[in-house]
Amino acid sequence: MRAGLTEAVESSAGLEELYQKIVKAKERVTPYIHETPIDYSKTFSDSTESQLYLKLENLQKTGSFKVRGAFNKLLSISESLRSRGVIAVSAGNHAQGVAFAARALGVHSTIIMPETAPVSKYLATKGYGAEVLLYGKYIHESMKKAQEILNKTGAILVHPYDDPDIVAGQGTLGLELVETRPDVVVVPIGGGGLISGIAAALKARNSGVKIIGVQSSASPSMKVSKDLGTLMEVEPSFSIADGILVKSPSQFTFSIIRDLVDDVVLVDDEEIAEAMFLLLERNKTLAEGAGAAPLAALLTGKVKAKGRRVVAVISGGNVDLTLLGNVVEKVLHRIRRVVRVKMHVPDKPGYLNRILSYVAEVRGNVIDVVHDRISAEVRPGFTLIYVTFEVPTSEYVRQLLSKLMAEGIESRILD
């Protein structure tokens, strides 16, 4: 079936076959999942000079699109096969999607996670009723354990992307975009299941729509494969977009992407962090790194949006709060809404008060003050003051530095 579809997607008959699978998947999964909102964003439309919509799949059950594929897969296998139970290998959203769908359908699920999986993901997956086994340092080691269990029990392996039923399930998201009539749809790529399904769902009926994939520059396997025209493996490095770190995309998803996806672009962690921050602050939308990657590609101009109707697929919102806190703090520093200013002032009574009153004049909210009289760089008769504070915009910092200069106080912003 898969080989047939893979070859066939290159022809219009193959695309039609996949489209029909997606339509069938929609019938199957509709009772179990949300049709998530498609939100017009004035802010992001203005900043990209486009009409920009956000497909809010972070509001999907389990916090990501993964339940679409998981339900479709489980519902497309016979009851007798399902009774053997299902297995998935994942440290992230796929684990939660499979565990959730399995419980809803009364199927036993075993999820193998690497020992390094975040505790929050482990607990969430267990909370959805799965039997969770921690095995190996990396996913490919966990995979070996899964194989062992499969050989013993005959359970069904639910692959995160290398499976037409998974791709068809993810494609149901594409059908929900039809009425928005987008010119461009921007989608994150890990193994390529999500974008393959969306591309087939939309291009089968409108070949003019552009489908653009986004990968993390820490894991560009599909970008490299598409550029070279052949499937390539690329070892991922660290990224905050953990959902899209994939070493080996599949031949199946690669051939769909090669034929139906117009371009694949890369974004780095700073760009992703800024998109996460803006989604949270402006749109009140909590996106994980992978989910924010499409907006990052649009805001940086890597995907041209001007004058077009664009959908950015916010594919998930499962992010550790410690990581989220770190992202917010880092972006506030980078855009100079939180700054640390170092000042050399005479060691005389009243100077600290004066400095703090200047900070207050520019509406600075003090976070931290350090007063240093003894380190080697302090000149005799002087003291060093470090003030960390928050301001409404970076313009206020400029005003403070001018004021300090006018008062003869040597100062500089620390990065």
Ligand SMILES: Cc1ncc(COP(=O)(O)O)c(C=O)c1O
């Ligand atoms: C939030 C999120 N977005 C995007 C993706 C990429 O999906 P795919 O592997 O189907 O390309 C994933 C994969 O786990 C994900 O968790």
